Amino acid sequence: MWLVVMFDLPVIERAERKAATAFRNDLLDMGFEMSQFSVYVRFCSGPAQVENYCNRIEKFLPEGGKVSILQFTDKQYERIISYKGAAKQAAQKPPDQYDLF
């Protein structure tokens, strides 16, 4: 399962910018990676984990602005078509359970 968090937050006032940065950092602390500006993604191993992260995001929501959490199955996520410039990007697979560096 993949979670995609999309948000539009007000950044006019200094306090608003601070709140927006804090929300962004909260997402990073939870292990969400930036996919694009204001779009963050994370792989979850099951429904329990999805619920856990949704609850945690709810706690960090900033005042004002709009936040949407989308859920994708691995298959749906693989079928996303992405371009960088004019070049088509490879499909993204779920992370392997063994990482070798």
Added chain:
Amino acid sequence: MIGRIVEIADDKRHLFLHRGFMVVQASDGERKELGQVPIDDIAAVIANAHGISYTNSLLVALAERGTPFVMCGANHNAAGMLITVDGNYNQAKRFDAQIAATKPTHKRLWAEIVKSKLQQQAAVLEAVGQNATPLNALAQKVKSGDPDNLEAQGARKYWTMLFGNDFRRDQNSGDMNALLNYGYTVVRACTARAVIAAGLHPTISLFHSNANNAMRLVDDLMEPFRPMIDLKVWQLVQHGETDVTPSSKRALVHVLYDDMQTNVGATPVMACIQKLATSLAQVYLGERDKLDLPLQGLPLDLASSFLDE
């Protein structure tokens, strides 16, 4: 949750924490970022090379999550492990219960573990087409505390039946032994994490009594899972893979994610290890009588991989 195993196998690596991620950089040249892993998803970090550097904040973040950081020697054996001192919210109560447990309790629990190990060894022999009857017979005869040392008797038969008469289990030789060392190191790291997370002290053992071993309980509890690694090593050797390579390591790590049969259905080996440690804490606290051990038989994927051959 079943976490990811991250291994650092190259000398020129620098690891550090950035927000919720462990970031891996190449430490030579221009410090290129090689990848990042969400730190909450990591089950264990295995440092299996010599020139690795890491920041203190990374080690703190791993310890805070109860994630072991394992340092391996040249023979792929764990030389040391960094784990948290604060693994469970009522750890103190559980330590007390663990220390107060009587000798008969420890002996009875050790018999359960030996029986389970012999059963799993028998299942492995069956899978490779050997006669499993002697080990199944031994499993039936295990008495409290294993006074006849059936574990050792079983091992003598088992190793020669599995790997032939010439095989010697030797932690410092290469070939199959190195593969076994590596597989056991991974299982040991997972077991250590499970023991700590269950609020148990890793040194207070059921059976292992080496005064220099700080992980005696871990070595007790991982026994029933060793045969899973043995079988995978056997398979690798059949396919001509006798060296510790990235692909053989990947195969060994993946054993942890294979499903074993339990009372509540198919459960990954890693989760079975966690259930065993938790059940031991519950026995100490008087909440249950028996350990939660997997049923006899092979993980489904391991067993089915024989059908392809």
